[in-house]
Amino acid sequence: MTIDPRTLSPRDAYNLLVGAVVPRPIAFVTSMNDRNVVNAAPYSFFNALTGSPPLIMISVGRKKGQMKHTAENILRQKEFVVNLVTDELVHSMNISSADFPEGMSEIEQAKLTLVASTVVRTPRIETSKVNCECVLYKHLEIGTDPTDLIIGEVVQFHVKDEVYSNGAIDQAKLRPIARMGGNFYSRANDLFELGRYNYEKKK
Numbered sequence: 043m044t045i046d047p048r049t050l051s052p053r054d055a056y057n058l059l060v061g062a063v064v065p066r067p068i069a070f071v072t073s074m075n076d077r078n079v080v081n082a083a084p085y086s087f088f089n090a091l092t093g094s095p096p097l098i099m100i101s102v103g104r105k106k107g108q109m110k111h112t113a114e115n116i117l118r119q120k121e122f123v124v125n126l127v128t129d130e131l132v133h134s135m136n137i138s139s140a141d142f143p144e145g146m147s148e149i150e151q152a153k154l155t156l157v158a159s160t161v162v163r164t165p166r167i168e169t170s171k172v173n174c175e176c177v178l179y180k181h182l183e184i185g186t187d188p189t190d191l192i193i194g195e196v197v198q199f200h201v202k203d204e205v206y207s208n209g210a211i212d213q214a215k216l217r218p219i220a221r222m223g224g225n226f227y228s229r230a231n232d233l234f235e236l237g238r239y240n241y242e243k244k245k
């Protein structure tokens with residue numbers, strides 16, 4: 043099958059893309075509005091960009107032309123927190139992705155426990171094994187709809203002791219949840235190790 047995306051509807055092109063670019067890590071983002079009400083929502087168009095400074099990105103689509111609360115909050119407050127998703131948080135994450143009527147708190151519905159961050163004002167999710175406190179680095183409007191591409195600089199990491207080992211995150215213990223195509227998710231717990239190929243050593 044060979045498919046020119048220009049012949050597809052935006053929905054069909056999106057479906058192919060999210061089935062092909064897998065597995066995707068999930069940023070469970072906390073952000074705050076101007077009344078300090080905390081919002082939580084998952085974003086799987088999420089990745090790391092550079093190490094120095096540590097930059098991450100999330101891509102936030104719009105709903106009927108309107109910015110999602112996460113993008114609106116980040117652009118106003120210039121900060122947010124990325125909370126990593128593991129088994130303990132899957133159901134809360136899913137609940138938080140729903141459209142609740144104005145005034146109904148996702149935090150209460152999803153039974154999330156928040157704790158204070160140390161650099162930004164936006165709180166982080168207690169159960170998450172890794173939290174990245176971020177400040178807004180850059181915002182770009184991309185695509186035709188358009189979409190809000192948010193680049194954040196990580197200004198503080200919080201890593202639970204149980205997954206922290208000698209300056210690194212213990213990959214066997216973290217067991218992150220990733221987003222696949224459709225309604226599928228996966229657990230990254232089938233690890234194998236492969237040293238970096240070194241051409242000089244092979245000569």
Ligand SMILES: Cc1cc2nc3c(=O)[nH]c(=O)nc-3n(C[C@H](O)[C@H](O)[C@H](O)COP(=O)(O)O)c2cc1C
Nearest residue numbers: 083084085086087101102103110111112139140221
């Ligand atoms: C696992 C998962 C990943 C998601 N990833 C994205 C994403 O990358 N971009 C996006 O715009 N919406 C994504 N969504 C949908 C948003 O979470 C959803 O629209 C949410 O209601 C937005 O909330 P907000 O308006 O409070 O920001 C995802 C939903 C789920 C369940």
